[in-house]
Amino acid sequence: MNYGSLFYTFLHLDIATETTREDYQGPIHSLALTMPSNKSVSDAPIFQFTNCRILKDHKLQKEDLWVREGKILNPEKLFFDEKGSADIQIDCQNSLIAPGFIDTQINGGFGVDFSMAKDDVSSGISLVAQKILSHGVTSFCPTLVTSPSSVYHQVLPQICVADGGPHGAGILGVHLEGPFISSEKRGAHLERFLCSYEMGGFQNLLETYGCLDKVSIVTLAPEIKRSSEVITELIKRRICVSLGHSVANLSQAEEAVKHGATYITHLFNAMLPFHHRDPGIVGLLTSDQIPKGQTVFYGMIADGIHTNPAALRLAHLAHPKGLVLVTDAITAMGLAPGKHSLGQQVIEIEGLNAYVAGTKILAGSIATMDMCVRYFLEATGCTVESALEAASLHPAQVLGIQHRKGTLNYGADADFVLLDDYLNVRATYIAGNRVWTKDFCTL
Numbered sequence: 001m002n003y004g005s006l007f008y009t010f011l012h013l014d015i016a017t018e019t020t021r022e023d024y025q026g027p028i029h030s031l032a033l034t035m036p037s038n039k040s041v042s043d044a045p046i047f048q049f050t051n052c053r054i055l056k057d058h059k060l061q062k063e064d065l066w067v068r069e070g071k072i073l074n075p076e077k078l079f080f081d082e083k084g085s086a087d088i089q090i091d092c093q094n095s096l097i098a099p100g101f102i103d104t105q106i107n108g109g110f111g112v113d114f115s116m117a118k119d120d121v122s123s124g125i126s127l128v129a130q131k132i133l134s135h136g137v138t139s140f141c142p143t144l145v146t147s148p149s150s151v152y153h154q155v156l157p158q159i160c161v162a163d164g165g166p167h168g169a170g171i172l173g174v175h176l177e178g179p180f181i182s183s184e185k186r187g188a189h190l191e192r193f194l195c196s197y198e199m200g201g202f203q204n205l206l207e208t209y210g211c212l213d214k215v216s217i218v219t220l221a222p223e224i225k226r227s228s229e230v231i232t233e234l235i236k237r238r239i240c241v242s243l244g245h246s247v248a249n250l251s252q253a254e255e256a257v258k259h260g261a262t263y264i265t266h267l268f269n270a271m272l273p274f275h276h277r278d279p280g281i282v283g284l285l286t287s288d289q290i291p292k293g294q295t296v297f298y299g300m301i302a303d304g305i306h307t308n309p310a311a312l313r314l315a316h317l318a319h320p321k322g323l324v325l326v327t328d329a330i331t332a333m334g335l336a337p338g339k340h341s342l343g344q345q346v347i348e349i350e351g352l353n354a355y356v357a358g359t360k361i362l363a364g365s366i367a368t369m370d371m372c373v374r375y376f377l378e379a380t381g382c383t384v385e386s387a388l389e390a391a392s393l394h395p396a397q398v399l400g401i402q403h404r405k406g407t408l409n410y411g412a413d414a415d416f417v418l419l420d421d422y423l424n425v426r427a428t429y430i431a432g433n434r435v436w437t438k439d440f441c442t443l
């Protein structure tokens with residue numbers, strides 16, 4: 001007997017008639033009689049999310065999502081090996097289900113600035129972690145902008161890499177943006193705190209940051225002398241190296257990639273503009289010098305302000321699999337217009353723009369991740385799948401955690417977001433538990 005085809009027949013019937021699984025107890029049970037004995041692997045409740053389209057294998061598919069013990073469950077194994085069935089069915093009311101969004105660059109929000117040295121950094125991070133659940137973000141990398149060494153020494157030990165839950169999105173490690181960046185392309189970073197590692201190499205970096213245990217991404221300018229050895233040391237420690245705030249030419253950028261750099265921080269912003277004879281860091285998107293099997297990813301702030309939609313389209317067309325949506329959100333995200341602090345300085349919010357106060361220098365965005373996903377979709381005309389993967393699969397790949405985050409593959413963490421057809425967030429789930437929902441929504 002071909003159990004596989006029976007299974008798919010079962011799925012097909014389920015889709016075609018929207019009938020609950022209980023109607024199929026007969027066939028499943030009769031099958032079970034012919035199957036070898038196999039005890040259930042767990043007594044934990046099994047959740048079946050029905051009436052949905054799930055993002056899987058790069059396609060939205062009309063399929064149910066099964067969850068047990070915080071992981072995506074393979075229903076085929078459940079039916080045929082364990083003879084199990086759903087304990088709880090959840091009608092998703094024709095929602096899309098995508099992997100939870102992952103923000104690899106977020107400086108703060110809701111009045112909190114992660115770079116401000118405080119004795120109690122964790123409460124600020126917890127607040128942001130909780131609030132961004134409503135944006136569909138299930139995990140993130142708190143980002144520290146260029147700061148005095150004392151700030152790193154005070155703040156880093158207080159940050160915990162931790163799983164998400166009803167208390168907030170998970171923390172995947174810290175993104176340190178600076179201080180080893182170009183003075184010319186420092187943007188909103190304060191010049192007096194910029195550093196180099198010309199003298200002591202990696203030791204300089206260690207002394208500046210203090211400890212790298214909680215760090216997942218370091219943004220640096222690869223033209224700084226001794227970058228190659230620093231990049232090599234960071235990669236050894238499984239820290240992602242991102243190129244940014246830099247005047248590097250293309251060959252310097254390629255050299256950094258050959259040493260293990262895999263990410264570009266907010267493409268186009270704070271780097272040399274594209275030039276046909278030397279396209280600089282931007283040229284990595286179409287370089288033929290990328291080592292085989294390696295992908296260069298690039299963050300983009302798709303808020304309609306930091307990047308012109310034509311540039312967004314250009315990057316996406318050139319290298320769609322590398323595009324990673326980031327918010328680069330600052331303390332004022334979620335707050336009213338006016339003056340707010342960012343790191344050691346004051347920024348001013350006008351509409352959707354955030355400037356260094358008294359200037360027209362962009363200081364980071366106040367966009368939310370779900371807004372960026374919608375804007376990216378609209379601006380590029382890409383598929384819904386591409387827009388969703390740019391906020392989920394690709395950032396997970398940047399961090400090397402795609403086996404557990406950023407997908408709905410069997411065995412992955414059950415972190416996901418329910419969306420309507422316009423990609424508005426209806427509910428957010430972490431480890432299979434609903435952690436946020438719209439008031440009027442019963443999902």
Ligand SMILES: [Zn+2]
Pocket residue numbers: 177187245265266270
């Ligand atoms: Zn930046």
